[in-house]
Amino acid sequence: MDWKGFQTGKRRRVPLPTYPFQRRRFWIDPAPRDSSLSTNAPTKIPKSPNVAEWFWTPSWKLANTLAGSPSFQSSGLWMVFSNGADTGTELIARLKQEKQEVVTVMKGTVFARLREDLYTIAEKADYQRLFASLVDINQRPINIVHLWSLADAPAHVGNKAELFQHYQEDGLYALLDLLQTMAVDKSGVSRRVWVVTNNSVMVENSDSIIPEKSGLLMLCKIAPQEMDWLSCSVIDMAGAYDDSVNMIAGRILRELAAGQMHSIVAYRGRNRWLQCFERSQLSAGNPVRKLPFGGVFLVTGGLGAVPLLIEKHLASTVKAKFVLLGRTLLPARDLWPDIAGQNGHPHEKQARSLLDLEAKGSEIEIVQGDVTNVEDMRFAVDLCYQRFGRLDGVIHAAGVTIGPTVFCAIADLHRDAFAVQARPKVQGLQILEEVLREKDVPFVMALSSNASVLGGLGFSAYAAANSFMDSFVAEISTRSTRTAWISSNWDHWPQETKRMTQYRTTLDDYAMTDREALDAVDRVLANFEAGQIIIATGNLEQRAQLWVQRDFSSPHGKTTAIQNAHKEPRPVLKSVYVPPRNEIESQLVKIWEEFLGIQKIGTHDDFFELGGHSLLATKLVSEIRAVMNVELPLAKLFEGPTISKIAEALDPSTGFPKQTVLQA
Numbered sequence: 001m002d003w004k005g006f007q008t009g010k011r012r013r014v015p016l017p018t019y020p021f022q023r024r025r026f027w028i029d030p031a032p033r034d035s036s037l038s039t040n041a042p043t044k045i046p047k048s049p050n051v052a053e054w055f056w057t058p059s060w061k062l063a064n065t066l067a068g069s070p071s072f073q074s075s076g077l078w079m080v081f082s083n084g085a086d087t088g089t090e091l092i093a094r095l096k097q098e099k100q101e102v103v104t105v106m107k108g109t110v111f112a113r114l115r116e117d118l119y120t121i122a123e124k125a126d127y128q129r130l131f132a133s134l135v136d137i138n139q140r141p142i143n144i145v146h147l148w149s150l151a152d153a154p155a156h157v158g159n160k161a162e163l164f165q166h167y168q169e170d171g172l173y174a175l176l177d178l179l180q181t182m183a184v185d186k187s188g189v190s191r192r193v194w195v196v197t198n199n200s201v202m203v204e205n206s207d208s209i210i211p212e213k214s215g216l217l218m219l220c221k222i223a224p225q226e227m228d229w230l231s232c233s234v235i236d237m238a239g240a241y242d243d244s245v246n247m248i249a250g251r252i253l254r255e256l257a258a259g260q261m262h263s264i265v266a267y268r269g270r271n272r273w274l275q276c277f278e279r280s281q282l283s284a285g286n287p288v289r290k291l292p293f294g295g296v297f298l299v300t301g302g303l304g305a306v307p308l309l310i311e312k313h314l315a316s317t318v319k320a321k322f323v324l325l326g327r328t329l330l331p332a333r334d335l336w337p338d339i340a341g342q343n344g345h346p347h348e349k350q351a352r353s354l355l356d357l358e359a360k361g362s363e364i365e366i367v368q369g370d371v372t373n374v375e376d377m378r379f380a381v382d383l384c385y386q387r388f389g390r391l392d393g394v395i396h397a398a399g400v401t402i403g404p405t406v407f408c409a410i411a412d413l414h415r416d417a418f419a420v421q422a423r424p425k426v427q428g429l430q431i432l433e434e435v436l437r438e439k440d441v442p443f444v445m446a447l448s449s450n451a452s453v454l455g456g457l458g459f460s461a462y463a464a465a466n467s468f469m470d471s472f473v474a475e476i477s478t479r480s481t482r483t484a485w486i487s488s489n490w491d492h493w494p495q496e497t498k499r500m501t502q503y504r505t506t507l508d509d510y511a512m513t514d515r516e517a518l519d520a521v522d523r524v525l526a527n528f529e530a531g532q533i534i535i536a537t538g539n540l541e542q543r544a545q546l547w548v549q550r551d552f553s554s555p556h557g558k559t560t561a562i563q564n565a566h567k568e569p570r571p572v573l574k575s576v577y578v579p580p581r582n583e584i585e586s587q588l589v590k591i592w593e594e595f596l597g598i599q600k601i602g603t604h605d606d607f608f609e610l611g612g613h614s615l616l617a618t619k620l621v622s623e624i625r626a627v628m629n630v631e632l633p634l635a636k637l638f639e640g641p642t643i644s645k646i647a648e649a650l651d652p653s654t655g656f657p658k659q660t661v662l663q664a
């Protein structure tokens, strides 16, 4: 400080505005005690404005092998779902040798307790009987190992549909029944689930994978996102190695004893692999580089919002011609101009878009058909050749993007939801492959979602169907020489095409603009050869770390719900403060205040504006369920993220509509 200079010259007192102490604390939490949650994990990963940074491919990195004899830290009952195969028998014996208490559960024709530590189950209700029977003898399974998907295709299963159903029954549906049973168990204990599979992921090019198992992996990814008391890990083995039962059981055993659980660990021989993602450089591309001018494209689900955007783009750039297939009957061509002018007509937007395509010089054929119907698909493919003389590519966009099957928490999900989602993306893709098998089609691009990479609350059924497409494409890419199969996992498309959920979600932050989305389409079509390409507008590695490894902190740097006695004052919000008006609202205010660490929350205050995000939403709903002893579907919080809306839903006189009608 230059005091001399300060003393010389003219001095004047300038009154500054007073600044009162606000008595607000800006608390910095101590590091979390759980070492698996890193303190410097970003809480919010921003969208990148640079489209060039959006492309990723799935990859695997070699991890340290787990050596030596396992040492089990945790106590608690082990429940092993065995299919009677040698690996399960060996694993159970080894767990017992390690002084672990084990109950074995096998598939049978009825529920039965065959021995003190051996049960059979036959149907969903048996899971409840199983847990109740254990509670009766004062036992509660903490560690669950599911081995029913560690199996090859049985010899008696015939066609693709039967095979798919078989794998769902033993894998996805069995795990769904188990998770739903545990979800209603209000014991509050943390549980760990390991699902052991074989050939469910492609690590090495020589892997022969079973895409039908991929849905199970999605349930394992999303269940811990929705249920914060649960950790879940998939251990995938491969049959192509000369490994003994003893070696495989030993590897599984060491995974069970390891402190850290990974979303997925794959063993190929003695190599232990963890999934990661690698950036893919796709330069700005002009579709003309790869697509012929005046080319002919078949688009399944071609009258949907996203495909219409892509078609418009291809019409503008390469003057493409189209055969568009969808189930809904479109009014006759001569009615389009009239419909396009009718505000609110169900086909207004489609009619306008199709007229626009024609105005750009495109020729269009519309086929009313279903991708799950092989005759419809043959007809559509043949039409390309008959009408236009060629077929230059297929975009498989058919999908169910609205309705209760798209957004539904695991606790409320019905098996039918998986079947509805599977129709266009599982059976539809299989049929597409069948009808194209003998044709020389340069490429097929399936529009998948990055829900199959990152999961997402309520997305189990949707992610399972998309994940099948990813695996199917990975598998077929290893043997298809005629056609380049691409599975493109997209982030949210521009807002106006977004009907997937009417709810506000974290994914909204990652939505693309029209221009960005079409830039990305060009880059994929012009540069990408074949396989799976993930389009993630925010850093995918970090998002996977946050969402899949669940390495997250809450909005204000707190690791989970706030357990601090201190609370922040209510921030400035769009809503006017309205105090609770009845007992239910008062109870909810108390829970929200404790949970978010904010004082004086009003009944119309928005959970997301208060700093909540999707992962906290799961925790809040669990908290409300536990404290108030009520049923509250997760979707309710997204439909109306305020205390008044939740209170309305909880009012016993209103009750809940149960989700039973699941139609596409």
Ligand SMILES: NC(=O)c1ccc[n+]([C@@H]2O[C@H](COP(=O)([O-])OP(=O)(O)OC[C@H]3O[C@@H](n4cnc5c(N)ncnc54)[C@H](OP(=O)(O)O)[C@@H]3O)[C@@H](O)[C@H]2O)c1
Pocket (backbone or CB within 6 Å): 300, 301, 302, 303, 304, 305, 306, 307, 325, 326, 327, 328, 329, 369, 370, 371, 372, 396, 397, 398, 399, 400, 401, 402, 423, 424, 428, 447, 448, 449, 450, 489, 490, 491, 492, 493, 494, 497, 498, 499, 500
């Ligand atoms: N929108 C997004 O943000 C987003 C993000 C990632 C991925 N995607 C994927 O992109 C694709 C298009 O999405 P979108 O938002 O445009 O959805 P959309 O508007 O609902 O379009 C999907 C179309 O698929 C058709 N379809 C459904 N089942 C069918 C079947 N069995 N056979 C034939 N057509 C069928 C539907 O028409 P009918 O009901 O008349 O058959 C609908 O027009 C979907 O596969 C979606 O999963 C979308």
